[in-house]
Amino acid sequence: MCIFCKIIQGEIPSYKVYEDGKVLAILDISQATKGHTLVMPKMHYETIFDLNDEITAHLYQVVQKISKHYQTKIPNLKGLNLLNNNLPKAGQTVPHYHVHVIPRYEDDNLVDMQFTDNSQTVDFNNLLNVIKING
Numbered sequence: 827m828c829i830f831c832k833i834i835q836g837e838i839p840s841y842k843v844y845e846d847g848k849v850l851a852i853l854d855i856s857q858a859t860k861g862h863t864l865v866m867p868k869m870h871y872e873t874i875f876d877l878n879d880e881i882t883a884h885l886y887q888v889v890q891k892i893s894k895h896y897q898t899k900i901p902n903l904k905g906l907n908l909l910n911n912n913l914p915k916a917g918q919t920v921p922h923y924h925v926h927v928i929p930r931y932e933d934d935n936l937v938d939m940q941f942t943d944n945s946q947t948v949d950f951n952n953l954l955n956v957i958k959i960n961g
């Protein structure tokens with residue numbers, strides 16, 4: 827069974843920040859920054875590609891609730907990152923869907939993700955023809 831399913835079922839201990847019938851939020855064991863939290867559905871879905879609308883809506887409401895709560899409760903919070911890795915190529919190491927909530931501080935030593943400028947090599951119109959979706 828997957829490690830987060832074991833945590834959800836209480837077979838592995840965790841520090842629970844938030845829990846309801848469908849979502850659990852725990853402190854990440856690594857604490858990349860102080861308060862680094864993982865928000866996950868209690869049901870086992872592997873990636874964003876597997877989630878349904880209902881759990882997506884609820885989970886992200888919880889992510890927002892926790893983020894706003896941290897803004898008021900965590901001393902010296904200067905920012906906050908949300909991160910979700912899907913599949914190993916994207917850095918996913920635990921195959922149970924989760925969103926990282928990462929509080930940021932003045933000198934937190936977390937390496938920011940760098941976005942390279944590849945705009946000169948991309949045909950934006952051709953790209954839109956392929957990936958545009960209707961609202």
Ligand code: 5GP
Binds near residue numbers: 829841
């Ligand atoms: P990913 O790389 O899949 O986006 O993130 C997995 C995260 O799960 C990592 O940040 C890692 O520190 C965390 N993690 C792995 N095993 C455990 C565990 O047993 N307990 C907790 N609380 N976090 C874990």
Ligand code: ZN
Binds near residue numbers: 828869922
């Ligand atoms: Zn699982």
